Amino acid sequence: MTVAALSAAEAPPSTPTRVVSRRRAIRRFRLSLLAPLIALFAFVLMPVLLLQLYFSVHQWTVYLGSWWDADYVGLDLFKEVLTDPRFGWAVLRSLAFATGSTFGCFVFGFLLAYLMRKPFRGQALYYIIFILPMLTVPVVVAYTAEMMLYQSGPLNDLITRLSGIEFKPSWLANPDLALMTVGLLEIWNWTPFSFIIMLAGLTAIPKEPIEAAEILGASKWRIFWEVQVPLLRPVILLALVLRFLEAMAEFPKTWALFQGGPGSATETLPVYIFMTTWQYFEISKGAAMSYIVMLLMIVIVLFAIQLLRQEKRSLDKMYEQTDDKKVEA
Amino acid sequence: MTKFSVSRRTFVEGGLGLTVANFLPGTMPLASAATMEESTVAAAKSAGPAAVNGMIWSPYLVPMQPVIAEFSKQTNITIGAVQDISIFDAPQRAMAEALSRSPQFDFIHIDSNMIPSLVSAGYLEPLDEYMKKANFKIDAVGDYGTFMTYGGQTYGVPTDGNVHIQYTRKDLIEDPDNKKRFADKFGKELKFPQTWEEEQAIQEFLMDPSKDLYGSGNLRNRANGPTWWYMVYYSAGGFPFDDDMKPTLNTPAGQYAVDIYLKDKKVNHPEAANWGTPQQIPRIAQGHVVSCQYWDGTAKLNENPAKSKTTGKWLYGLVPGSDFSGKRMHRSISSPLAAILVNKYSPRKAQAAYLALWLGSGKNSIPIVTDPVNTFNDAWAKEHMTSDAVKNAYSPAGVKAIEANFQVVAPPIYLTGYLEFQDALGKNLSEAFVGQLPAKDVLKKTEDEWTAIIRRIGQSKLKKDLASYKALMPKRIKPA
Numbered sequence: 001m002t003v004a005a006l007s008a009a010e011a012p013p014s015t016p017t018r019v020v021s022r023r024r025a026i027r028r029f030r031l032s033l034l035a036p037l038i039a040l041f042a043f044v045l046m047p048v049l050l051l052q053l054y055f056s057v058h059q060w061t062v063y064l065g066s067w068w069d070a071d072y073v074g075l076d077l078f079k080e081v082l083t084d085p086r087f088g089w090a091v092l093r094s095l096a097f098a099t100g101s102t103f104g105c106f107v108f109g110f111l112l113a114y115l116m117r118k119p120f121r122g123q124a125l126y127y128i129i130f131i132l133p134m135l136t137v138p139v140v141v142a143y144t145a146e147m148m149l150y151q152s153g154p155l156n157d158l159i160t161r162l163s164g165i166e167f168k169p170s171w172l173a174n175p176d177l178a179l180m181t182v183g184l185l186e187i188w189n190w191t192p193f194s195f196i197i198m199l200a201g202l203t204a205i206p207k208e209p210i211e212a213a214e215i216l217g218a219s220k221w222r223i224f225w226e227v228q229v230p231l232l233r234p235v236i237l238l239a240l241v242l243r244f245l246e247a248m249a250e251f252p253k254t255w256a257l258f259q260g261g262p263g264s265a266t267e268t269l270p271v272y273i274f275m276t277t278w279q280y281f282e283i284s285k286g287a288a289m290s291y292i293v294m295l296l297m298i299v300i301v302l303f304a305i306q307l308l309r310q311e312k313r314s315l316d317k318m319y320e321q322t323d324d325k326k327v328e329a
Numbered sequence: 330m331t332k333f334s335v336s337r338r339t340f341v342e343g344g345l346g347l348t349v350a351n352f353l354p355g356t357m358p359l360a361s362a363a364t365m366e367e368s369t370v371a372a373a374k375s376a377g378p379a380a381v382n383g384m385i386w387s388p389y390l391v392p393m394q395p396v397i398a399e400f401s402k403q404t405n406i407t408i409g410a411v412q413d414i415s416i417f418d419a420p421q422r423a424m425a426e427a428l429s430r431s432p433q434f435d436f437i438h439i440d441s442n443m444i445p446s447l448v449s450a451g452y453l454e455p456l457d458e459y460m461k462k463a464n465f466k467i468d469a470v471g472d473y474g475t476f477m478t479y480g481g482q483t484y485g486v487p488t489d490g491n492v493h494i495q496y497t498r499k500d501l502i503e504d505p506d507n508k509k510r511f512a513d514k515f516g517k518e519l520k521f522p523q524t525w526e527e528e529q530a531i532q533e534f535l536m537d538p539s540k541d542l543y544g545s546g547n548l549r550n551r552a553n554g555p556t557w558w559y560m561v562y563y564s565a566g567g568f569p570f571d572d573d574m575k576p577t578l579n580t581p582a583g584q585y586a587v588d589i590y591l592k593d594k595k596v597n598h599p600e601a602a603n604w605g606t607p608q609q610i611p612r613i614a615q616g617h618v619v620s621c622q623y624w625d626g627t628a629k630l631n632e633n634p635a636k637s638k639t640t641g642k643w644l645y646g647l648v649p650g651s652d653f654s655g656k657r658m659h660r661s662i663s664s665p666l667a668a669i670l671v672n673k674y675s676p677r678k679a680q681a682a683y684l685a686l687w688l689g690s691g692k693n694s695i696p697i698v699t700d701p702v703n704t705f706n707d708a709w710a711k712e713h714m715t716s717d718a719v720k721n722a723y724s725p726a727g728v729k730a731i732e733a734n735f736q737v738v739a740p741p742i743y744l745t746g747y748l749e750f751q752d753a754l755g756k757n758l759s760e761a762f763v764g765q766l767p768a769k770d771v772l773k774k775t776e777d778e779w780t781a782i783i784r785r786i787g788q789s790k791l792k793k794d795l796a797s798y799k800a801l802m803p804k805r806i807k808p809a
Contacts, residue, residue: 062428063449063745063786151600152541173600175763261551262602263760278421280749281446282785283428 055287062281077288087289090272097183097268098247104187105243109194117202134192141189142256146172149181172257175265182254182266186247194239201235234311241304245297269293365465366690372463373404373683380409381681384422385438387413389488389667392700393688400687406680416440416665420748427452432674435681440665442740442747444479445794447670449745454671455482459682468691468711470735472803476666479797485668486689488697490625490709492663492738493560494730496613497521497620499644501535525561525589525649528620532596535619544596546609546618551759553605555751556741558758560622560662562586563739566654574791576779579772585653587771591761602763614639622648626707628727633701645730647808658806661734664741695719736808743798746786753778
């Protein structure tokens with residue numbers, strides 16, 4: 001069918017000039033909002049990424065002349081990193097640390113948010129108390145924890161007194177516990193983050209589905225599992241993804257408490273990259289490592305975005321169905 | 330008794346003769362020559378006034394301030410901006426400065442074992458010309474002054490000797506009951522340890538964990554552990570590289586040092602695997618340790634009754650030695666050895682250099698190394714060893730121990746890539762200490778990692794560095 005074949009009645013109405021100029025204005029407005037970000041990316045982030053790319057394909061250490069004279073080595077450094085068992089262990093440690101601490105943050109954050117979802121007297125005070133750990137500088141968390149966690153320190157002593165059983169784990173010197181120690185500190189430090197996100201999610205849940213479920217006689221547990229949790233899934237996913245990415249990059253507490261030790265028990269990705277770049281001054285290998293980690297993170301983020309989209313779609317579908325039922329009723 | 334008489338003529342002739350001789354070359358009175366401090370001031374004045382910026386950790390800077398103030402008064406060279414960075418973090422920061430060829434800092438205060446790496450990165454200014462102009466000499470005990478040199482040039486001025494000395498609890502080893510029990514058990518006298526094996530026996534015998542008294546206070550954490558390992562390894566006759574820069578750790582001497590290193594687990598605190606100075610120094614001063622090697626500044630803390638429960642309870646002396654090589658050899662260590670280095674890219678490098686020289690004169694540094702509160706700068710100069718103020722701060726026995734250990738002091742790895750070599754060894758020793766790596770694999774693994782480091786930095790470059798490293802090694806097997 002050609003345009004000419006269309007009848008005058010079927011032809012789309014021509015867009016009025018006012019609408020066009022409005023669209024242009026919106027586009028200009030959007031651009032002006034994005035411009036600083038684009039400029040930041042182009043002039044600050046991009047040069048750094050390019051420089052890092054340069055270093056990752058050129059073999060250069062600080063001791064060997066100017067960086068622009070470094071030998072081109074192609075992908076050799078990437079191969080070296082990927083076959084370095086120390087790097088492999090660092091990846092595994094970071095994944096274990098990030099998974100464990102993210103899960104911990106989420107469980108406690110969700111629990112606190114659930115308790116705080118309805119207003120009550122003195123809620124603001126509790127809110128401040130729950131937020132406080134997140135406002136504490138990670139290095140301060142580490143040094144304070146160090147004092148608490150000695151074998152004969154206050155924490156073990158308190159647990160021993162309360163339980164009546166001698167409790168003396170060596171939180172800071174046992175290589176089997178060291179990573180878990182940082183994980184527990186991470187949970188303490190960042191539970192407020194999950195708490196804030198989950199609280200926002202819980203307070204944004206529409207009341208109607210819950211009220212409907214209550215009228216239909218559903219138990220609180222069933223309402224929680226079958227109504228609230230499904231509605232919260234996109235928020236839960238967001239909280240988990242953001243926390244996981246943050247946890248993968250945890251450095252200050254791990255470094256302040258352990259510097260990779262005891263043995264190599266806390267040699268996580270950020271620690272190993274730091275050591276490679278600034279302890280061993282292997283700038284090129286450090287750059288290659290950073291690129292690999294960046295790619296790993298991009299994969300995780302893309303996967304998360306995909307999941308979030310799916311969640312959003314299924315939520316939209318659920319709301320559409322609810323609206324249809326309302327109309328039918 | 331004979332009668333002594335001088336005639337009037339003889340007296341006048343003698344007087345005339347002395348007057349003439351007074352003006353002959355070489356007979357000018359020494360008192361009229363400028364002191365080292367005066368010539369440093371004169372040279373600094375010729376460089377012109379300036380405010381120099383530096384990177385230095387405040388516990389080191391605070392006791393220097395009165396001495397710097399005097400220099401500023403005389404030369405108009407003052408301290409400008411100071412970045413307060415821990416000496417343990419300073420190497421990374423300094424390398425970042427070298428990387429960017431930054432003129433931000435005129436001087437840096439750092440572990441002098443970083444000199445080879447920083448020179449190789451093109452960051453350091455040689456100080457020989459300034460020293461010549463100021464008629465300055467690093468008047469250190471023994472051959473300690475060579476620790477500031479690399480490739481035949483001087484790059485630093487020490488402010489902190491940081492030599493390891495032996496600390497053994499006098500009250501415990503002189504206790505008659507302990508002496509008797511020890512003699513009954515081992516058939517020999519309980520006395521100040523002469524070898525690593527003797528020390529281990531004393532530590533095991535006297536420790537009592539039920540009273541929170543542990544045999545050792547030595548560091549076994551990843552960052553500091555190698556410092557102790559080197560002492561044993563060197564004393565067993567080991568040296569880490571052959572002339573071709575091939576690592577020579579995996580030898581009987583190396584394994585002996587690993588065994589001694591790991592035996593410490595029996596006598597050290599259960600949490601020693603992750604403990605550094607903030608944990609162990611207070612334990613030493615508060616009486617929870619029987620015997621150990623530690624930086625000399627700890628003697629100053631021990632002998633300060635306001636901060637210590639063990640004042641007067643320590644014997645200080647030479648670190649233990651080893652008979653492993655067939656002859657008894659003692660090797661102490663100095664690491665980190667804090668020194669002032671000057672930035673080659675600085676527009677005020679002359680002023681910074683003269684400030685460093687001023688702070689590094691034996692006389693000027695006495696108040697710095699005797700500060701009773703900020704005890705980070707430890708004695709190192711010949712003049713310190715005879716100073717009453719230093720003896721008062723460290724105790725006469727402490728000063729004697731410092732002097733003895735300086736005569737057999739060795740560095741850790743003194744090569745470009747120092748931190749890299751150090752961390753590879755530290756990681757593997759630490760893994761063995763906590764049971765992650767079998768003791769027999771420590772040196773093999775370290776050698777493999779060191780070989781990779783050598784390949785990366787360049788074998789021929791490191792072979793040149795080796796001469797500077799060897800020049801720092803002590804020439805005698807025990808103090809004179």
